[in-house]
Amino acid sequence: MHLNYYFYKMNFSHSEENYIKNIYHLQDESGEVAASSLAALMQTKAASVTEMLKKLHGKKIINYQPYKSFSLTESGLKTALEVIRKHRLWEYFLVNKLGFNWDAVHEIAEELEHVSSTELISRLDSFLGNPMFDPHGDPIPDSKGKIKMVKHVALSELPLKIPAKVSSIKDQSASMLQMLKHYNIHIGSNIKVMRKFEFDSSIEIKIEKGPVSIISGQLSKNIYCIV
Amino acid sequence: MHLNYYFYKMNFSHSEENYIKNIYHLQDESGEVAASSLAALMQTKAASVTEMLKKLHGKKIINYQPYKSFSLTESGLKTALEVIRKHRLWEYFLVNKLGFNWDAVHEIAEELEHVSSTELISRLDSFLGNPMFDPHGDPIPDSKGKIKMVKHVALSELPLKIPAKVSSIKDQSASMLQMLKHYNIHIGSNIKVMRKFEFDSSIEIKIEKGPVSIISGQLSKNIYCIV
DNA sequence: CTAAATATTTTAATTAATAAAAAATATTTT
DNA sequence: AAAATATTTTTTATTAATTAAAATATTTAG
Numbered sequence: 001m002h003l004n005y006y007f008y009k010m011n012f013s014h015s016e017e018n019y020i021k022n023i024y025h026l027q028d029e030s031g032e033v034a035a036s037s038l039a040a041l042m043q044t045k046a047a048s049v050t051e052m053l054k055k056l057h058g059k060k061i062i063n064y065q066p067y068k069s070f071s072l073t074e075s076g077l078k079t080a081l082e083v084i085r086k087h088r089l090w091e092y093f094l095v096n097k098l099g100f101n102w103d104a105v106h107e108i109a110e111e112l113e114h115v116s117s118t119e120l121i122s123r124l125d126s127f128l129g130n131p132m133f134d135p136h137g138d139p140i141p142d143s144k145g146k147i148k149m150v151k152h153v154a155l156s157e158l159p160l161k162i163p164a165k166v167s168s169i170k171d172q173s174a175s176m177l178q179m180l181k182h183y184n185i186h187i188g189s190n191i192k193v194m195r196k197f198e199f200d201s202s203i204e205i206k207i208e209k210g211p212v213s214i215i216s217g218q219l220s221k222n223i224y225c226i227v
Numbered sequence: 228m229h230l231n232y233y234f235y236k237m238n239f240s241h242s243e244e245n246y247i248k249n250i251y252h253l254q255d256e257s258g259e260v261a262a263s264s265l266a267a268l269m270q271t272k273a274a275s276v277t278e279m280l281k282k283l284h285g286k287k288i289i290n291y292q293p294y295k296s297f298s299l300t301e302s303g304l305k306t307a308l309e310v311i312r313k314h315r316l317w318e319y320f321l322v323n324k325l326g327f328n329w330d331a332v333h334e335i336a337e338e339l340e341h342v343s344s345t346e347l348i349s350r351l352d353s354f355l356g357n358p359m360f361d362p363h364g365d366p367i368p369d370s371k372g373k374i375k376m377v378k379h380v381a382l383s384e385l386p387l388k389i390p391a392k393v394s395s396i397k398d399q400s401a402s403m404l405q406m407l408k409h410y411n412i413h414i415g416s417n418i419k420v421m422r423k424f425e426f427d428s429s430i431e432i433k434i435e436k437g438p439v440s441i442i443s444g445q446l447s448k449n450i451y452c453i454v
Numbered sequence: 455c456t457a458a459a460t461a462t463t464t465t466a467a468t469t470a471a472t473a474a475a476a477a478a479t480a481t482t483t484t
Numbered sequence: 485a486a487a488a489t490a491t492t493t494t495t496t497a498t499t500a501a502t503t504a505a506a507a508t509a510t511t512t513a514g
Contacts, residue, residue: 013471034490035490035492036489036490046490046491046492047473047474047475047476047494048473048474050492050493051472051473051492052472066491066492067492068481068491094347098347098350098351099350099354107344108342108344111342111343112342115335115338115339115342116338119327119335120321120335123327240500242501263461263462271502272503272504274462274464274502274503274505275502278501278503279501294510
């Protein structure tokens with residue numbers, strides 16, 4: 001019987017890793033996680049979630065009491081950040097070394113993130129030059145699980161005339177990408193909000209070395225920036 | 228119900244891919260494959276092999292009649308070469324981009340070879356400069372499944388004074404690697420057999436830009452060359 | 455050519471992981 | 485306190501892979 005010595009590296013199934021990762025994302029937004037939100041996010045049924053919660057609780061990955069909302073333990077957090085680190089490093093590789101578009105890499109990284117070798121990830125990290133952010137602007141945890149806490153603020157919430165950098169796009173549908181292309185906005189664009197129009201919530205923006213444009217309130221809510 | 232249209236890309240489980248790959252390796256050596264050899268190679272029981280054979284036959288991957296030896300169909304061959312292509316490209320990447328030793332990459336490539344995206348492999352191939360051989364000297368199939376047919380001949384079988392290039396090492400144990408280091412022999416070394424000693428099957432070799440050495444018959448049987 | 459040895463398949467059962475419908479129970483809202 | 489909602493338990497199912505033991509086919513040796 002394998003015990004969980006502190007130096008013993010636990011292995012998780014793909015499914016477990018996906019659950020752990022998604023619990024992290026939810027708890028990152030709002031502290032604790034309800035079974036129903038997790039079921040919704042993972043497009044599965046509440047009963048399936050409960051099954052997995054019992055399993056993860058048994059492995060000391062989550063703090064969990066029946067009927068209560070739950071959160072990752074320290075060990076769970078560490079595991080989540082390892083998976084997220086892998087995912088984001090692979091995304092960086094796919095875009096910056098293999099030349100993929102940033103909107104095409106998520107699915108592939110979903111597979112690559114489950115490859116288990118830590119030596120591989122450590123070397124990949126060096127090879128890529130220890131990048132801090134993935135192609136979507138999300139921070140990449142370091143080998144110790146340390147992650148830059150970046151506040152992503154929607155363009156719609158940005159104060160006037162404060163320079164900001166586009167860091168991520170919420171809705172990554174094809175129609176959204178089309179719009180971004182039209183306005184020549186992409187991850188890394190330096191941008192300022194010049195005016196806000198109360199009437200329809202549209203805003204006037206200035207893109208560095210680019211024109212002044214007016215974008216809809218809806219679009220501005222989907223573009224996130226780092227100030 | 229999904230039918231197997233000619234443009235429909237079949238998906239295989241990791242286990243199926245491993246079986247297909249290993250059938251390829253056996254059939255590459257000796258034309259047809261017996262269930263028992265496959266069971267031995269894969270360290271499993273004959274009954275498990277039969278189960279898988281029925282499944283692969285159902286998917287038109289092998290030519291199979293009960294109790295007879297079997298072989299890959301054209302489609303099976305294509306699949307096998309795709310998996311082997313992935314495996315060898317990843318090995319090349321691990322060694323030549325991430326700086327792994329060539330003897331440390333097999334296990335990691337065993338995982339990476341099952342990542343499904345073909346776009347990924349096509350881009351990886353370009354990124355690596357369309358290499359022809361992996362770090363063990365084995366040929367990498369191209370995107371169409373075309374593979375350099377290289378005849379690997381053991382140093383012990385090499386005619387006298389014919390220049391050859393070390394292409395692969397059969398026994399990849401630590402003790403073997405130690406010996407190779409001692410003699411300064413590695414994949415790609417240009418080498419000639421100068422004399423053969425009948426008494427103990429040892430041979431005298433000349434390594435390009437290196438000294439003349441005598442190696443044991445046992446060692447010479449484990450070093451393969453391309454003539 | 456036949457008996458014995460060997461190889462392969464079938465059968466039946468097992469394990470493991472995941473999923474989920476339906477019923478039961480707990481919590482929250484009104 | 486009742487109603488609505490959320491969660492868990494129970495039960496059932498699926499899928500994939502594995503294998504011991506029995507049955508059957510093939511090959512080998514005498």
